[in-house]
Amino acid sequence: MKNFDKRIELARSLRLWTLMSVVMTAKWMGAAGVATQRKPPPAMFVFGDSLVDYGNNNYLKSLTKANYKPYGIDFPGHIATGRYCNGRLVPDFISEFMGAESVSPYLYPNATLQDWERGVNFASAGAGILLDTGYLFNERLVFQKQLSAFLTVRQNLTSGRLGVNGTNDLVSKALFLINVGSNDYINNYMLPPSLSPRIKKYGLVEYQNLLIGTFRHDLQALYDAGARKIVVSNLGPIGCIPQQLALWSRNGSCVTHTNRIAFSYNAGLKNMLQGLRKQLPDAHFLYMDVYHVVMDHIKSPGLGGLWLPPVMTTRVETADASLQCRLL
Numbered sequence: 543m544k545n546f547d548k549r550i551e552l553a554r555s556l557r558l559w560t561l562m563s564v565v566m567t568a569k570w571m572g573a574a575g576v577a578t579q580r581k582p583p584p585a586m587f588v589f590g591d592s593l594v595d596y597g598n599n600n601y602l603k604s605l606t607k608a609n610y611k612p613y614g615i616d617f618p619g620h621i622a623t624g625r626y627c628n629g630r631l632v633p634d635f636i637s638e639f640m641g642a643e644s645v646s647p648y649l650y651p652n653a654t655l656q657d658w659e660r661g662v663n664f665a666s667a668g669a670g671i672l673l674d675t676g677y678l679f680n681e682r683l684v685f686q687k688q689l690s691a692f693l694t695v696r697q698n699l700t701s702g703r704l705g706v707n708g709t710n711d712l713v714s715k716a717l718f719l720i721n722v723g724s725n726d727y728i729n730n731y732m733l734p735p736s737l738s739p740r741i742k743k744y745g746l747v748e749y750q751n752l753l754i755g756t757f758r759h760d761l762q763a764l765y766d767a768g769a770r771k772i773v774v775s776n777l778g779p780i781g782c783i784p785q786q787l788a789l790w791s792r793n794g795s796c797v798t799h800t801n802r803i804a805f806s807y808n809a810g811l812k813n814m815l816q817g818l819r820k821q822l823p824d825a826h827f828l829y830m831d832v833y834h835v836v837m838d839h840i841k842s843p844g845l846g847g848l849w850l851p852p853v854m855t856t857r858v859e860t861a862d863a864s865l866q867c868r869l870l
């Protein structure tokens with residue numbers, strides 16, 4: 543029996559080893575490919591909120607930062623880079639699949655023009671589609687600021703070795719990843735009315751239309767700046783985040799009312815993107831359904847995800863509307 547266990551263990555480690563060899567060979571071939579003038583992967587520009595922020599808020603006077611433990615405990619080198627995660631974020635994995643390094647945060651002071659040629663991450667925790675969203679956190683790059691930062695980067699690139707034509711080419715082939723909108727609800731509309739005037743002025747449907755109308759305008763601006771491959775994430779099940787559970791859930795189950803709001807917004811978003819696709823047929827607008835991916839993992843952790851009631855792993859501070867994790 544013992545020998546049998548040992549064999550299994552050996553088989554496991556061999557399989558792991560084989561997998562590692564494949565990965566390393568792929569990497570090595572990739573590197574060799576570069577030497578023989580293989581086309582470099584396209585640039586990546588990332589926009590949005592804490593779900594995709596690589597650490598821009600480290601450089602802002604923001605109450606929402608993630609550059610301390612337990613953030614980053616599973617990141618290469620166990621570094622808390624400012625990512626709101628124990629490890630890497632979705633755009634990091636997409637870069638890896640494309641055979642590219644992760645891009646730098648826009649505010650990273652040591653970035654070079656060469657770094658920017660691979661793309662830039664403009665995302666900022668607390669940011670939303672509307673300018674007032676996240677104001678409680680003090681400084682953040684709101685979505686429109688992220689767009690103007692992209693124009694700055696674009697301008698810089700034209701003054702480098704790529705020139706105007708090379709930059710146009712880079713931008714038209716680049717991947718644009720956008721994940722924004724959750725904060726417009728959880729850190730704006732759904733705040734107590736004393737903290738946000740929005741709920742007094744807008745019904746839920748009107749507010750959704752305001753968000754989607756503003757977002758459409760912004761996406762059109764991105765298109766006008768040359769973007770052609772634009773991936774837009776929908777809202778995840780925001781009724782399942784620690785803040786909502788701490789505020790409204792008695793038994794740890796997701797907050798249905800909040801999830802319905804996300805669900806309705808997502809239907810509107812999908813519709814808006816379909817409209818843009820018709821209006822701008824030379825661009826690709828991709829709707830990324832994060833909601834159902836996350837929900838499937840919450841419902842069936844066996845799918846490969848792990849769902850721990852957040853109270854078990856973190857202490858969530860709600861008194862100051864902060865969403866920060868702290869080690870118990």
Ligand SMILES: *[C@@H]1O[C@H](CO)[C@@H](O)[C@H](O)[C@H]1NC(C)=O
Nearest residue numbers: 597600601649650651652653
């Ligand atoms: C930027 O580079 C300088 C000089 O090499 C270094 O001292 C500094 O720590 C770097 N800053 C960051 C944020 O990495």
Ligand SMILES: *[C@@H]1O[C@H](CO)[C@@H](O)[C@H](O)[C@H]1NC(C)=O
Nearest residue numbers: 653654655656658694697698
């Ligand atoms: C971008 O351009 C500005 C203004 O010319 C310059 O100060 C800055 O250093 C440039 N940034 C990079 C990364 O090249």
Ligand SMILES: *[C@@H]1O[C@H](CO)[C@@H](O)[C@H](O)[C@H]1NC(C)=O
Nearest residue numbers: 704705706707708709710711
């Ligand atoms: C840049 O593109 C324009 C329009 O396609 C072309 O006329 C021009 O010659 C190009 N310039 C350079 C430097 O390649």
Ligand SMILES: *[C@@H]1O[C@H](CO)[C@@H](O)[C@H](O)[C@H]1NC(C)=O
Nearest residue numbers: 791792793794795796797798
């Ligand atoms: C938790 O409470 C909600 C609302 O009261 C209820 O609908 C749900 O079934 C409960 N879930 C569990 C697992 O007890």
